[in-house]
Each structure stands twice: as structure tokens, then as C-alpha cells.
Amino acid sequence: MTNPYEPGTVQPRNSNKTLVKGFITGLLILVMLIPTLFVQSLIVERKERQKEVVEEVSSKWAGAQVVSGPYIVVPYVDPLAYSEAQKTGRRNIILLPDDLNLTGDLLPEKRKRSIYNVMLYHSNFNEKGAFKVKLPADIDVKNLLLKDARICVGIKDFKGIEEKMSIAFNGSQYELLPGLPTALIDSRGLSAPVDLTNVDFAKPMPFEIDVRLKGSEMIRFMPLSANSKFALQSSWPNPSFTGNVVPSDYTVSGKGFNATWKFNSANLPFPTVITDSLPDKQDISFGVSLVQPADQYAKTERSIKYAILIIGLSFGLFFIIELLQDKPLHPLQYILVGLALIIFYTLLLSISEFISFNYAYLIAAIATIFLIGMYAQSHFRNRKTSGILTTGLTVLYGFIFALISLEDTALIVGSIALFIILALVMFVTRKINWYNPTFKPSTLNPL
Structure with missing residues (x-):
């Protein structure tokens, strides 16, 4: 058997495709952070509007x-x-x-x-x-x-x-x-x-x-x-x-x-x-x-700070599954998934202005996870794959909600959780041959 790591060995063309696809996926993660800046501006705008309303009512009632x-x-x-x-x-x-x-x-x-x-x-x-x-x-x-x-x-x-x-x-x-x-x-x-x-x-x-x-x-x-x-x-x-x-x-x-x-x-x-x-x-x-107690704007601002984590891990999960399934996603499909992840924040912001933040987060997360899960099902044609994606997103949104709820211990809890996530990713992908990552759909059993 030829060792792809031996000097002088010609690498399979799939290795170049994987490298290019990985580079494009990483670039798309950075590109999808741009819309989060507009969402942050929207949060500031809504917060300023609330401040104006408070000042207007206070000026007619009495200030602090x-x-x-x-x-x-x-x-x-x-x-x-x-x-x-x-x-x-x-x-x-x-x-x-x-x-x-x-x-x-x-x-x-x-x-x-x-x-x-x-x-x-x-x-x-x-x-x-x-x-x-x-x-x-x-x-x-x-x-x-x-x-x-x-x-x-x-x-x-x-x-x-x-x-x-x-x-x-x-x-x-x-x-x-x-x-x-x-x-x-x-x-x-x-x-x-x-x-x-x-x-x-x-x-x-x-x-x-x-x-x-x-x-x-x-x-x-x-x-x-x-x-x-x-x-x-x-x-x-x-x-x-x-x-x-x-x-x-x-x-x-x-x-x-x-x-x-x-x-x-x-x-x-x-x-x-x-x-x-x-x-x-x-x-x-x-x-x-x-x-x-329920300052929805402050909590929404905190949640959007973790946008790179949600987008990065979601895209990474899609990237690994498409390699295992040998059903590549087009970059446009990644953009559609990224937009769904961004719209989560606008849903969270708008719904939290009418109901408590916790319920708004639950509704926005369920809607986003359901949308992406159904989209994955239509592409991969595999319920197990869709279930893995849905479970992963559910755990991810639950983890972000826990970080938002924490105050003093958010940093240490987040750091430990990210270390565990990285360890799981390394464990799941340990057997992938990155020079020729071609598998049949039936072999999707990362554990």
C-alpha cells in the first residue's frame, strides 16, 4: 500500500479538493461575520430607542x-x-x-x-x-x-x-x-x-x-x-x-x-x-x-458575541459530515445556512421585545434548528445525518444560553466546554484520511 506521506509520492487529487474546500469554508465563516455587525448596529439602535422612550416618559413624570x-x-x-x-x-x-x-x-x-x-x-x-x-x-x-x-x-x-x-x-x-x-x-x-x-x-x-x-x-x-x-x-x-x-x-x-x-x-x-x-x-x-431583570438588549448583545463560535462550529460540522457522506455542499449552500444562523439573532431581538428573553431564545433557537435540520435532510437524504446536525446545533445553542446566563464563571465554563468540543472533534475525525476522504454513506459512524 502506498503511504501518502512518503517523499515523492503523488498526492491524490481529492487532497487538493479537500484543502481548497476547507479554505473556502474558513473564508465563508469570516464572511458570515459581516452581517453580525449589522445586527449589532440594530441592537444599538433599538436600545437607543428604548432609552429615548424612557427619557421621554421620565421627563413628563420625574427623573432619577x-x-x-x-x-x-x-x-x-x-x-x-x-x-x-x-x-x-x-x-x-x-x-x-x-x-x-x-x-x-x-x-x-x-x-x-x-x-x-x-x-x-x-x-x-x-x-x-x-x-x-x-x-x-x-x-x-x-x-x-x-x-x-x-x-x-x-x-x-x-x-x-x-x-x-x-x-x-x-x-x-x-x-x-x-x-x-x-x-x-x-x-x-x-x-x-x-x-x-x-x-x-x-x-x-x-x-x-x-x-x-x-x-x-x-x-x-x-x-x-x-x-x-x-x-x-x-x-x-x-x-x-x-x-x-x-x-x-x-x-x-x-x-x-x-x-x-x-x-x-x-x-x-x-x-x-x-x-x-x-x-x-x-x-x-x-x-x-x-x-x-430582563434586559433583552444586553443579553442579545452578549449572545451575538458568540456568533463566530456558532457559525464556525456549525460550518465545521457540515464540512466533516459532507466529507464522510461524500455529498459536498456548494458554497452557496453554506451561505444559506449561515444566513439562517444570522437570522436567529434578529428573531431573538424582535421576539424578546414582546416576551421574556428566555422564551424568545427558545423560540428563535427551535425555529433555526428546525430550518437547518430540514435543509440538511433534503441534501443528505439521511435521517441519521440530519439527526446528528440537529443534535449538534441543539447542544450548541444550549451551551451559548448557559454562557449568557452565567456572569462570573462564564469564562472558565466556556473555556472548559470549548476544550471538550475540540477534543470530541479530534476524536471523531481521527480516522479520516484527509488525502482521500471518500466514504460511502453507509460508513457514517464516527464513533
Whole structure:
């Protein structure tokens, strides 16, 4: 028997055909990745459309809210910098509470606009606490302009205020109106003039305020107090805690969540009496986002990243079977199969906008596998061959779905699975004579 590997041996013409066909198949795999770029652009377009809808609804309802305060702004005259002629030397000091306790409820409300869902909420919370002012040594209480003192609350979007806001402070009730005396802490908010005397600084000044506020998707708070505790609860079962501070205690279940944040004077990056500038206040803000668990666009984007894997393995499976069956596929037939694999993603994207992603993936996968399986049956005229292709595609789509569902372990699971797939391919093709890969249909038994 002639050894095709011996020097000087003329290789069969089939070896050249196999090499050329393998090269063409590899080239077609790369070519079929081009349509995936257009599908990715379509995903981005649909995601942007959803974002526009969310912003439109939120602009009419109320946006994501940021709440801070209460705090007191007191003008004072700096005698070293005061000029009667130029009316300079007047500054503000900001007094923060010594204690703050906030308890609140978030009531989620899902609004449907066209085919999109927008997460909105109503919030009810109560704030209690007290001011215990200790002025710095360089500020004389006599230089404070107490008649111009104002108590302030920061709220990002006024459209979210659902009822008149008033605050009980130091034994009196004050109605809060839009406008702040300084933008040092908040750019937007409510304030009210308060009656302060020198005597008030020698004792605790209690306060209490009830707030009913609506917003969309997220609410954040500023812990502007020496000691503070924030407790939130909601019936929303999929919260995402935002900011640089995680809750000190929380529970999440199918019935909702409870979360508690605690702060003390060591956590506050500035004193309770602020006379100069405030550090980046966003560094201490925290809150919760009402996340919609089925973000179909993000999952579709993740799935299309594995397009080269699906197309490559599918084409490879067809290539091996056509060698074993000696029924070659025309490059145009490979393109048709590739287009079917690409249309899977458009089916997944469009169906997932109406039903959950998992069901959309199942429907799109079944439709694609059935189409390719029937096409293989019509070409190879062999149920066993069609069954092998259908089983292979089913396992492949199931594997991709598992990777999409995983988060932290997706890389290691995918790497191990690809190693196993490669080992199986090497095992199945171990007896193929690549120099003369001609078999009768009856010999299709790769194991």
C-alpha cells in the first residue's frame, strides 16, 4: 500500500479538493461575520430607542431623584475681609445635623409605552433628627446674620414633589419653597427662612419632615449628618444598590427588599459646620436602582458575541459530515445556512421585545434548528445525518444560553466546554484520511 506521506509520492487529487474546500469554508465563516455587525448596529439602535422612550416618559413624570438635607445656611460677616464700600466679606456657613434618621417606602410602578416598559416609583419617607451646633473658634456668633438663616432640602427634580412640603424645626412649622441661598451642596432644592437666636445654639434643635416624591428608575441620598441611618423598603424584588456605599444590612426576596445604611462622623469627609468648600459630594451619595431583570438588549448583545463560535462550529460540522457522506455542499449552500444562523439573532431581538428573553431564545433557537435540520435532510437524504446536525446545533445553542446566563464563571465554563468540543472533534475525525476522504454513506459512524 502506498503511504501518502512518503517523499515523492503523488498526492491524490481529492487532497487538493479537500484543502481548497476547507479554505473556502474558513473564508465563508469570516464572511458570515459581516452581517453580525449589522445586527449589532440594530441592537444599538433599538436600545437607543428604548432609552429615548424612557427619557421621554421620565421627563413628563420625574427623573432619577437625589435627596439631601435638611441643612441650615446662615450668612455671616467676615470682619477681616469686610469692606463697607464694596459690600464684600459676607459669606455663608452651612450647618449640618448631628443626628438624622430616615425611614421610607419605594412603591414601584411600571408604565408601558409602545413596546417598552419604563420603571417609575412613588416614595414616602420621614426624616427626623436634631442640630447641635458647635461653631469653629474663628467664627463669632455675633457676626452671624441669623435673620437671614434658611433651612434647606435638596431635591433634583421638582416635578416629583407630590404634595406641599413643610418642615417642623425647633418647635415651629415652616413651608418649603423652591430656591436655595447657595449652590455649595445642591444646585436645586427647597428652602424656608427660619427664626434663630443666639440662645438656640446652646441646645439641640430638633426637626422632622415628611416627603412624598416620585421619580424614575433610581433614587439617591446624601448622608449630610454626623450620625445618620437610612432605612428603605420596597416590594420591588430586583434592586441594584448604587453609589460607593453598600447597605450595612439588607434582605432581598421575591416579595421585595429591605436595606439599611448607617453613617457616623468618621464616615463624613467634612465637618458639620462648613465654611469653605465642599469636597466632591457625589463620592458619598448612595441609593437604589429599580432594575428590570430582563434586559433583552444586553443579553442579545452578549449572545451575538458568540456568533463566530456558532457559525464556525456549525460550518465545521457540515464540512466533516459532507466529507464522510461524500455529498459536498456548494458554497452557496453554506451561505444559506449561515444566513439562517444570522437570522436567529434578529428573531431573538424582535421576539424578546414582546416576551421574556428566555422564551424568545427558545423560540428563535427551535425555529433555526428546525430550518437547518430540514435543509440538511433534503441534501443528505439521511435521517441519521440530519439527526446528528440537529443534535449538534441543539447542544450548541444550549451551551451559548448557559454562557449568557452565567456572569462570573462564564469564562472558565466556556473555556472548559470549548476544550471538550475540540477534543470530541479530534476524536471523531481521527480516522479520516484527509488525502482521500471518500466514504460511502453507509460508513457514517464516527464513533
